[in-house]
Amino acid sequence: MKQKVYPSKIIATAKSINVTKLPWILYIDKKLLPTCGGIYFIGTDQEPTAYIGQAGSLKTRFIGHHRKTAFEQLVDECGQKDVKIRYWQAPLMPKSELVLFLSQLESYLIENSKTRFNYTANSLPKTPFQSRHRTYYGPIYVQLNKLGEYYVPKSSDGTSGFYFSLEKIHMAENAIKYHSPTFIISSGTWKDALYEYENNLESEWKQYSTLYFLEVKFQARWINYVGQGGMEDYVLSGNQATFYRIFLNEHPGFKEFSIKYLRTGLTNCSKSDFCETLLNLTR
Structure with a gap:
């Protein structure tokens, strides 16, 4: 498959983002997110990029999010005090430019990160354990x-x-x-x-x-x-x-x-x- 080519501005912006130093809130407090557009990262301190997304408004993006079930399972797995939404605020620009900019930036970040819930070629394994010997082969x-x-x-x-x-x-x-x-x-x-x-x-x-x-x-x-x-x-x-x-x-x-x-x-x-x-x- 032909590798996607990104503008130099996208690559430079992506490389300037230090996820661990971004502002954050707990996932359970997502209603407190700002209304600005940007890139958001959901995860823990040990796995800060379990999911990467972009939004024209960070606050409204989490209304009916299509990965809501996965995020809630991450909270169940790690605890309410450990799952965070880190966010990077996009610079001011016309809306038509912002949509393309965030889409390209999100795509580049996903391709060059280890994520769990974006389901790309570079994603972490969906199951953390190896297939085991089965003792029962009928329907369960x-x-x-x-x-x-x-x-x-x-x-x-x-x-x-x-x-x-x-x-x-x-x-x-x-x-x-x-x-x-x-x-x-x-x-x-x-x-x-x-x-x-x-x-x-x-x-x-x-x-x-x-x-x-x-x-x-x-x-x-x-x-x-x-x-x-x-x-x-x-x-x-x-x-x-x-x-x-x-x-x-x-x-x-x-x-x-x-x-x-x-x-x-x-x-x-x-x-x-x-x-x-x-x-x-x-x-």
Whole structure:
């Protein structure tokens, strides 16, 4: 691929930017950003350029940012007091010139930096761990609930399950076909967890904006249809159910797993190496 050629002004400006000495605010205080245009860098002191972006207005750029989920996961991983937005203020120039200038400067900086969330050829690996030997090769499913959200409790015969939407029926049927290991993971804030688990929490978990707990594992066996008043609820149930309360945020590889697979509802997560961790935690 032909290498992109940048104007000398762009190269000189980029080389003059010392990211570690730029003004900064905490990511959680992003509403305090100035309204000026410029380049921003999101990261920690150890990894200051996890993401590089540009904006005509730094303050409004973070309204509905397309990488919001990734940034919040970085906060979960590193803590609210460690993730910063460093910013470089662009010089005054006509708006038409500013747009092109910032676009070229951002592109040059990304190409010549190690980033995690820009997904370029020079980006850091998306997963910080090596693919491991798998002990289970069939489909594996995970259901994300909010902390305290109702699921079907374990009965005396060792069965359990959870409600799922009709649009996930194909996944539920496939889980039954292979008697798949199925996990229930709950998420919520520190206050949610404190309400649900009372005082059985570690104080250092407060640093995470969202806490994740592995709650239940069972083998999918059947679907129950519970109808009332013309409405039907679908319940994926199984046996060999075991209940846990395992805090997941601190486990290697969980951050990437949560970004890609932890969506509300039933999800096939078989391709993730973190499945092996889930299986090991519940053996």
